[in-house]
Amino acid sequence: MTRSSSTMLAFAAAMAAVVVLSNILVQFPVQMAIGAVNLADLLTWGAFTYPVAFLVTDLTNRRFGTRAARQVVAIGFLVAVGLSIWLATPRIAIASGSAFLVAQLLDVSIFDRLRQSTWWQAPLISSLLGSVVDTVLFFGLAFAPAFAALNFGGEDGSLGFPVKFLGLGGEVPLWVSLAAGDFIVKVLVGLAMLLPYGIVARRPVAA
Numbered sequence: 001m002t003r004s005s006s007t008m009l010a011f012a013a014a015m016a017a018v019v020v021l022s023n024i025l026v027q028f029p030v031q032m033a034i035g036a037v038n039l040a041d042l043l044t045w046g047a048f049t050y051p052v053a054f055l056v057t058d059l060t061n062r063r064f065g066t067r068a069a070r071q072v073v074a075i076g077f078l079v080a081v082g083l084s085i086w087l088a089t090p091r092i093a094i095a096s097g098s099a100f101l102v103a104q105l106l107d108v109s110i111f112d113r114l115r116q117s118t119w120w121q122a123p124l125i126s127s128l129l130g131s132v133v134d135t136v137l138f139f140g141l142a143f144a145p146a147f148a149a150l151n152f153g154g155e156d157g158s159l160g161f162p163v164k165f166l167g168l169g170g171e172v173p174l175w176v177s178l179a180a181g182d183f184i185v186k187v188l189v190g191l192a193m194l195l196p197y198g199i200v201a202r203r204p205v206a207a
Helices: 003-025 053-065 066-087 090-113 123-144 145-151 174-192 195-201
Strands: 162-164 171-173
Touching: 003 053, 003 066, 003 090, 003 195, 053 195, 066 090, 090 145, 123 171, 123 174, 123 195, 145 162, 145 174, 145 195, 162 174, 171 174, 174 195
Parallel strands: none
Antiparallel strands: 162 171
């Protein structure tokens, strides 16, 4: 096996691991409070791990190009759907798979268009826009009452009951507050991911 093949397999394995961990952790709100703010009303643990998927996609894109990046995304998509069906409800599986596939493919396309720009622009802009799409699709499909039929006759998994938005004020459905908190963390983690991206991206490409 060549060095390139080993690296490609490592990216694929990393993507699968991130997807598995995120699909499990997104079901668990952060049971902590900061002052009067209850983090359980706006954040799940999956928000801290999922942005790493964009890092994996962008590094694959940089190293091997868009075709390889899409292959890694496809692996992550299959793992996401398969594990979600096993570990969660069909509704979570549909939401997770749809959000992951659309957001990651968008990331691949935007990164490719910005490939020749300043080193941080392609990974940052592509991951931020991908995160917007992922958050809207996942929380909308997974928890919004409008899509309760996706439970296929099972228990209603919607989170439509009111809470204070981001734990601060103004009542909104719980899933909206969770989505907003999730996106804020994705943005912060995405910014943090620029450090490992920059370190790896500066390494010479070996055959």
